[in-house]
Amino acid sequence: MLDIFRTLLWRDITLAMRSRADLVANLFFFIIVVSLFPLGIGPEMATLRLIAPGVVWVAALLASMLALERIFAADYEDGTLEQMLLTPQPLALLILAKVAAHWLVTGVPLVLIAPVLGLQYNLSGEMLQVLIVTLLLGTPSLSLIGAIGAALTLGLRGGGVLNALLVMPLTIPVLIFGAGAVEATASGLGGIGHLYLLGAILLAALFFAPLAAAAALRISAE
Amino acid sequence: MNSRLINWFKLSSPATFYPFAGRMVPWFSWIAIILLVIALYLSFFVAPTDYKQGEGYRIIFIHVPVAWMSMFIYVIMAGWAAVGLVYNTRLSAMMSEALAPTGAMFAFLSLWTGALWGKPMWGTWWVWDARLTSSLILLFLYIGFIALKSAIEDPRRADRAGAILLLVGVINIPIIYFSVRWWNTLHQGATIKMSGQTSMDETMLIAMLIMTFAVWAYTIAVVLLRVRTIILERERDTTWVRTLLQEGNRR
Amino acid sequence: MLEVVNLECQRGDRCLFSELSFTLQRGELIHLHGHNGSGKTTLLRALCGLILPTSGEIRWQGSAIDSLREEFAANVTYIGHKGAIKGGLTALENLQIASRLDGFAITEEHAWRALERIGLRGFEDLPTRVLSQGQKRRVALARLLVNRAPLWVLDEPFVALDRAAVGLLQGVIADHVANAGMVMLTTHQEVSLTTGEVRQLQLGVGALGHA
Amino acid sequence: MSEFFAMGGYGLYVWGSFGAMALLMVAEVIIVRQQRHDMLTRLRRMERQRTAPPVSPEKESGK
Numbered sequence: 001m002l003d004i005f006r007t008l009l010w011r012d013i014t015l016a017m018r019s020r021a022d023l024v025a026n027l028f029f030f031i032i033v034v035s036l037f038p039l040g041i042g043p044e045m046a047t048l049r050l051i052a053p054g055v056v057w058v059a060a061l062l063a064s065m066l067a068l069e070r071i072f073a074a075d076y077e078d079g080t081l082e083q084m085l086l087t088p089q090p091l092a093l094l095i096l097a098k099v100a101a102h103w104l105v106t107g108v109p110l111v112l113i114a115p116v117l118g119l120q121y122n123l124s125g126e127m128l129q130v131l132i133v134t135l136l137l138g139t140p141s142l143s144l145i146g147a148i149g150a151a152l153t154l155g156l157r158g159g160g161v162l163n164a165l166l167v168m169p170l171t172i173p174v175l176i177f178g179a180g181a182v183e184a185t186a187s188g189l190g191g192i193g194h195l196y197l198l199g200a201i202l203l204a205a206l207f208f209a210p211l212a213a214a215a216a217l218r219i220s221a222e
Numbered sequence: 223m224n225s226r227l228i229n230w231f232k233l234s235s236p237a238t239f240y241p242f243a244g245r246m247v248p249w250f251s252w253i254a255i256i257l258l259v260i261a262l263y264l265s266f267f268v269a270p271t272d273y274k275q276g277e278g279y280r281i282i283f284i285h286v287p288v289a290w291m292s293m294f295i296y297v298i299m300a301g302w303a304a305v306g307l308v309y310n311t312r313l314s315a316m317m318s319e320a321l322a323p324t325g326a327m328f329a330f331l332s333l334w335t336g337a338l339w340g341k342p343m344w345g346t347w348w349v350w351d352a353r354l355t356s357s358l359i360l361l362f363l364y365i366g367f368i369a370l371k372s373a374i375e376d377p378r379r380a381d382r383a384g385a386i387l388l389l390v391g392v393i394n395i396p397i398i399y400f401s402v403r404w405w406n407t408l409h410q411g412a413t414i415k416m417s418g419q420t421s422m423d424e425t426m427l428i429a430m431l432i433m434t435f436a437v438w439a440y441t442i443a444v445v446l447l448r449v450r451t452i453i454l455e456r457e458r459d460t461t462w463v464r465t466l467l468q469e470g471n472r473r
Numbered sequence: 474m475l476e477v478v479n480l481e482c483q484r485g486d487r488c489l490f491s492e493l494s495f496t497l498q499r500g501e502l503i504h505l506h507g508h509n510g511s512g513k514t515t516l517l518r519a520l521c522g523l524i525l526p527t528s529g530e531i532r533w534q535g536s537a538i539d540s541l542r543e544e545f546a547a548n549v550t551y552i553g554h555k556g557a558i559k560g561g562l563t564a565l566e567n568l569q570i571a572s573r574l575d576g577f578a579i580t581e582e583h584a585w586r587a588l589e590r591i592g593l594r595g596f597e598d599l600p601t602r603v604l605s606q607g608q609k610r611r612v613a614l615a616r617l618l619v620n621r622a623p624l625w626v627l628d629e630p631f632v633a634l635d636r637a638a639v640g641l642l643q644g645v646i647a648d649h650v651a652n653a654g655m656v657m658l659t660t661h662q663e664v665s666l667t668t669g670e671v672r673q674l675q676l677g678v679g680a681l682g683h684a
Numbered sequence: 685m686s687e688f689f690a691m692g693g694y695g696l697y698v699w700g701s702f703g704a705m706a707l708l709m710v711a712e713v714i715i716v717r718q719q720r721h722d723m724l725t726r727l728r729r730m731e732r733q734r735t736a737p738p739v740s741p742e743k744e745s746g747k
Binding site (some may be wrong): 265335342 | 688701717722723727728732734
Binding site (some may be wrong): 003004007008011015018019045068076079080082083084085087088089090179221222 | 499520522523525543544546547551552553555556557558559560561562566569571573574575576578600664666678
């Protein structure tokens with residue numbers, strides 16, 4: 001059981017490493033979106049500090065949605081997806097492996113670059129720490145929920161936008177608690193409650209999302 | 223098996239459901255019209271003027287029933303989706319598809335009436351109140367469902383994909399509602415309450431309930447009418463539809 | 474033993490075939506015939522459980538395949554039009570991953586031998602996207618050399634292969650059927666067996682299934 | 685009667701809401717009935733073509 005999880009994880013990571021193009025593109029999308037806001041809103045630090053959590057979080061959400069569209073499409077086109085449906089292992093486990101690989105390759109770079117971008121917004125050390133923790137807890141949920149949308153919209157014209165439309169309402173709680181945690185620490189309320197909720201959503205997503213995505217994949221790959 | 227179970231199962235086949243729905247539509251239409259008239263009469267002529275908001279508060283008599291209805295229809299759609307996935311009956315997916323536009327309309331209406339009610343009270347068309355925001359998100363869920371269904375050509379895949387989206391969506395509704403309400407109270411505090419402060423006078427409650435039943439009857443009538451069209455299109459190659467059409471041609 | 478009982482499949486709203494029933498025992502091969510668009514690929518994919526038929530049932534060892542799901546999948550190997558190989562990976566990596574996903578992990582040395590036998594000597598560690606179409610097909614078919622699933626479902630396996638590869642594949646299939654394997658395939662070539670005779674199944678207007 | 689429409693100064697908002705609701709509900713009924721009518725005529729035309737004797741010389745093989 002675990003052997004197959006590791007195999008697929010290793011396969012997707014090596015594939016992603018060998019074609020770095022869309023990795024880098026995804027990271028730069030995040031950087032560009034975050035860096036544009038100060039140009040749009042103005043340089044004084046007080047407002048920037050206020051909007052920083054929301055901006056970083058919305059950019060993270062958009063970046064992961066953008067990257068998710070390709071998660072099943074490549075396998076669908078070259079036929080490996082069919083073979084995944086025909087393995088003696090539960091499909092949900094394979095999807096978990098693919099989402100884990102996808103998160104490691106796209107989600108983690110966002111988390112690593114976020115503090116650097118946070119400096120643009122003059123975030124305090126403590127706020128940066130909480131920002132990283134919320135992103136670490138939140139981006140996997142975004143990938144998991146996005147995987148359901150990607151499975152549903154597999155092979156459809158305009159799949160990317162449709163995927164974002166389907167999945168956006170479902171990711172709102174993650175966005176609210178993610179950005180909220182950083183803001184709460186800034187205002188001294190303490191963001192610990194938010195982090196628990198983010199953790200709860202992550203656990204729920206870890207269990208339900210692969211099952212839903214598996215059902216959706218069986219239908220889309222028909 | 224007792225007879226009730228048998229005819230319930232028989233009813234689930236489009237061929238028997240089509241005439242049944244046809245008979246129900248006029249009934250529910252009349253019920254809807256009558257209840258609507260009563261509710262309107264109560265809302266305008268019986269319910270007293272509110273001491274603080276004057277006549278403006280009467281919008282509540284449609285805002286609340288419509289908001290309930292938009293949420294309730296989504297849950298019913300998810301119910302039909304579950305039945306469709308478990309029993310693999312084609313009719314249930316058609317019901318979800320027929321309910322979607324009406325649900326989306328009510329979600330939009332609850333936003334529209336909410337905004338028109340908010341303007342005189344707080345001076346702005348849009349207020350990030352927990353309920354209004356949740357209605358907005360619910361509208362996105364409806365639009366997502368309709369967009370997914372229309373993006374897929376093969377009806378079978380569209381039905382099952384739509385059903386999964388509905389089930390995933392309905393599990394998320396409480397979470398979304400909780401997080402939005404929680405987010406709202408954190409930022410603005412509980413100062414702005416949508417409908418709480420007008421004490422619920424006896425006649426107001428009755429007017430609202432009757433309006434809700436009227437909207438319910440309306441929904442059933444419109445949805446049954448729409449589902450008949452969907453059944454015709456989906457089953458156009460079956461013998462019963464073709465005989466039906468031939469009778470139409472001969473007349 | 475695979476058993477199909479009045480199976481019906483639709484593509485969009487067109488009924489491809491209906492009332493289709495047959496069984497496939499161990500040590501047998503069925504050669505599926507039918508004009509283009511008669512539903513050959515749909516039937517093969519339905520047999521593997523990739524497609525949900527409109528009606529009828531497919532049973533493996535007596536129980537329906539959609540209740541067995543993973544257990545049934547362990548016994549099936551499906552090779553379709555798409556090669557199911559990753560362009561970014563080498564032939565060696567592709568074969569090892571494919572067999573591990575099928576549940577038969579193989580050593581690297583075993584994989585080298587299989588690739589050599591299928592005629593890919595010298596191309597084993599090149600990314601498959603640089604290989605020719607025929608070579609890619611060979612990488613996809615190399616799985617059959619290392620595979621132990623009893624039921625093989627092959628959709629046009631000989632396409633894009635040169636004569637040597639076709640001969641080799643014919644031999645592999647014949648050996649599989651000889652030691653109690655089961656094969657169902659579609660091809661426009663002649664199929665010969667060393668043991669027993671090839672059963673024919675016609676789709677579209679024909680003996681068994683009718684439009 | 686006019687003070688009824690004035691709605692204590694909130695006329696715009698009250699009739700804006702009730703009007704929108706009435707408009708949308710009536711529109712929906714009309715659209716659904718129209719869809720049904722179009723569907724029936726389209727399917728009946730297809731049915732007529734299918735069962736009518738072929739006019740063109742080459743024999744259409746009936747299913």
